[in-house]
Amino acid sequence: MTDLNEKASRAFTYSCYHSRNRSGEQFIPEHVFSYQIAGTLTVQDGNQTWTFREGDFRLVRRNHLLKFLKEPPVGGEFKSVSVFLDQKTLRNFSMEYNYKAEKSTNSEAIISLKSNPLFSNFLNSLGPYQTLNEPGNENLLNLKLREAILILLQTNPELQSVLFDFSVPGKIDLEAFMLQNFHFNVELKRFAYLTGRSLATFKRDFEKIFHLSPSRWLQQRRLQEAHYLIKEKGKAPSEVYLDLGFEDLSHFSFAFKKMFGVAPTKMLLA
Known part of the structure; x- marks a missing residue:
């Protein structure tokens, strides 16, 4: 039996799986900034496959269907941490700092991000904040989310066109x-x-x-x-x-x- 230990708040999720592989599928309603701490994550959207290993960073884009396979390392645990960037937070940020989406040619479900000390330091700083969903922590939660957005924009300015695209899917084939x-x-x-x-x-x-x-x-x-x-x-x-x-x-x-x-x-x- 898979030992599942998942500690989640409204915006931050820590995942830890023991011994066995775990697979599943999801509809992604919000952008997700994630770091692979240990183990391997394989994701596919029916058209493309991505594999993330220890030390990898990624931005999963909203409004996509994905299948995933989580594989713990030999004798260890699968571990990852994720930050969920909800639309309300992003809209408020865009209005405050006057960020607007420009036309983007990148429509991939997942964007692989190059390792950066700012990423590592930020995600490591989330450890003490696993109870941010408790009443009274709203201001601190919003500050950490804004920090994540600022870091993503500073390291990858092109993400402006992804994070601040608030359009809904158009009619397609x-x-x-x-x-x-x-x-x-x-x-x-x-x-x-x-x-x-x-x-x-x-x-x-x-x-x-x-x-x-x-x-x-x-x-x-x-x-x-x-x-x-x-x-x-x-x-x-x-x-x-x-x-x-x-x-x-x-x-x-x-x-x-x-x-x-x-x-x-x-x-x-x-």
Whole structure:
């Protein structure tokens, strides 16, 4: 059993995992400035893969879907610290210092940051502030967040166009987006938001394109991909069901047999 010890406040998160790898997926609603203390973090967005090791810094951009794998070092623990830069804080900062986003050509989900003593000193200073979520600490919390923003801008001025871009996702090619992101297990309202649509418009546009409801199409598309991975690539059902957006192996096996007439384990042995 994985020993999980995660200490979080509204803006700062310390993660520590023992012994086993841990995988999962997330919708990223806010920018996240992170430091890899120990172990390895592998992240992919369906199009690109990033690997971060001890001593690496990164800025994860908001409004992205990501899958991750956290691997502790041999005989050690996976450790990281993250600072969440919420939109309210960034808006207030931009108004106070007159920062505005300029057009940026960088649309990657994660920006790797070169090591800098300012980063290390700041993140090391967060140790005593693990209880900033408690009442009465709001002013101190805001100061530490502003400090993080100032350091990021001083070391990487081009981040102005990332941090102060407050636009919402525009309407994009729904078919291309869904074919790339069908394996993410998120609510339909997230898919709708990321394609620049209301939930009702998303459902209407979706059925015009795919001639199925989103829920039915997602299950069929995930099962088709599972069939390919098991039959053609020789992968075990236990290896693929989580990666394809299924939460439970027994539910996956039941749906697979219903669609293809054979249990996934038997197809692997065929």
